[in-house]
Amino acid sequence: xxxxxxxxxxxxxxxxxxxxxxxxxxxxxxxxxxxxxxxxxxxxxxxxxxxxxxxxxxxxxxxxxxxxxxxxxxxxxxxxxxxxxxxxxxxxxxxxxxxxxxxxxxxxxxxxxxxxx
Amino acid sequence: xxxxxxxxxxxxxxxxxxxxxxxxxxxxxxxxxxxxxxxxxxxxxxxxxxxxxxxxxxxxxxxxxxxxxxxxxxxxxxxxxxxxxxxxxxxxxxxxxxxxxxxxxxxxxxxxxxxxxxxxxxxxxxxxxxxxxxxxxxxxxxxxxxxxxxxxxxxxxxxxxxxxxxxxxxxxxxxxxxxxxxxxxxxxxxxxxxxxxxxxxxxxxxxxxxxxxxxxxxxx
Numbered sequence: 001x002x003x004x005x006x007x008x009x010x011x012x013x014x015x016x017x018x019x020x021x022x023x024x025x026x027x028x029x030x031x032x033x034x035x036x037x038x039x040x041x042x043x044x045x046x047x048x049x050x051x052x053x054x055x056x057x058x059x060x061x062x063x064x065x066x067x068x069x070x071x072x073x074x075x076x077x078x079x080x081x082x083x084x085x086x087x088x089x090x091x092x093x094x095x096x097x098x099x100x101x102x103x104x105x106x107x108x109x110x111x112x113x114x115x116x117x
Numbered sequence: 118x119x120x121x122x123x124x125x126x127x128x129x130x131x132x133x134x135x136x137x138x139x140x141x142x143x144x145x146x147x148x149x150x151x152x153x154x155x156x157x158x159x160x161x162x163x164x165x166x167x168x169x170x171x172x173x174x175x176x177x178x179x180x181x182x183x184x185x186x187x188x189x190x191x192x193x194x195x196x197x198x199x200x201x202x203x204x205x206x207x208x209x210x211x212x213x214x215x216x217x218x219x220x221x222x223x224x225x226x227x228x229x230x231x232x233x234x235x236x237x238x239x240x241x242x243x244x245x246x247x248x249x250x251x252x253x254x255x256x257x258x259x260x261x262x263x264x265x266x267x268x269x270x271x272x273x274x275x276x277x278x279x280x281x282x283x284x285x286x287x288x289x290x291x292x293x294x295x296x297x298x299x300x301x302x303x304x305x306x307x308x309x310x311x312x313x314x315x316x317x318x319x320x321x322x323x324x325x326x327x328x329x330x331x332x333x334x335x336x337x
Contacts, residue, residue, distance in 0.1 A: 004208075090269050109127050110125055112122070
C-alpha cells in the first residue's frame with residue numbers, strides 16, 4: 001500500500017503548479033495509470049479521498065474529484081514480433097511463449113491535468 | 118474554472134533522488150547493496166555474520182529500514198559498525214529520498230560497503246530504485262518454493278537470490294532445483310546461492326560474491 005505516499009507526491013506536484021498559475025482551489029485531478037504501473041486505482045482513490053476529506057491540503061476542495069484514465073499494457077515479442085496485452089510486467093508472448101517481451105505501454109503513472117480556479 | 122495540462126510523472130522525484138544517490142556513491146567509491154526479503158527471512162542475521170567476517174577487510178555501514186523501532190540498527194551497532202535506522206512510520210518500503218536524507222549521517226567517504234536493509238516485504242521495495250549498485254533478495258527455506266513465482270517482480274529486478282536457512286532443509290519442504298528452474302524462467306541473469314547464516318554453510322560463496330562486487334565497483 002504505497003499509494004498513500006504516491007498520492008501525497010502527486011498532490012504536492014499539483015499544489016506547486018497551481019501556485020505558479022495563481023490557482024487557489026482545485027476541483028478535479030486527472031491521472032493516467034498504466035495496468036503495469038504497480039499502482040492500484042482503488043487504493044489511489046482511497047488515498048485521494050483520505051487527503052481530500054482530511055482538510056489538510058489547503059488547495060484541494062473537499063468535494064474534489066479524481067479521474068483515473070486507464071492505460072492498457074502493450075508488449076512486443078522480441079522473437080516473433082507479435083504485439084499483445086501482457087498480464088504482468090514480465091510479459092510472456094501468447095503465440096510463442098517467450099517471456100521478456102518489450103513493453104510499449106502500460107507503465108505510465110502521471111498527472112495528466114487538473115482543473116481549478 | 119481553468120484546466121491545466123501537467124503531464125508530470127509522479128515518480129519523477131524518486132527517479133531524481135535515486136540518480137543523486139548513485140552519483141554520490143560513485144564519488145565516494147562505496148559499494149551499495151539493497152537487500153530485500155519478506156519479514157523474517159534472515160536479512161539482519163546475514164548482515165551480522167557478514168560484518169563479523171569482513172570487518173577487518175572493509176569499512177562497513179548499514180542503513181536499516183523498518184516500519185517501526187530501532188531494533189535492527191541496535192543489533193548491527195553491537196557489531197561495531199555504523200548503522201542508521203530509517204523508521205518509515207507506515208510506508209512499506211524505502212524510497213530513494215528517505216535514503217538521501219540519512220546519507221549525511223553516514224560519512225560515506227569512510228565506508229567501503231554500505232548495506233541497505235529494506236523493509237521486510239516482497240512487493241513494494243522491488244519498485245523503488247534507491248541508487249544502489251546491486252539489488253539482492255533473501256528467501257529462506259521454510260517460506261517454500263512458491264515465493265519465486267508468486268512475487269516475480271522481486272526476483273526479476275534482483276541479480277542474486279540468497280536461499281537462507283539451508284540448515285533447516287532436512288525439516289522443510291524446499292526444492293533447490295525447482296527454485297533454480299523457477300528463477301531461470303523469471304530472470305535468467307540472476308542466480309541462486311544457498312547459505313545458512315547460522316551454520317555458516319555456503320557463506321564463503323556470498324563473501325566471494327561481495328569481494329568481487331567491490332572490486333568491480335571501485336575499478337577506475
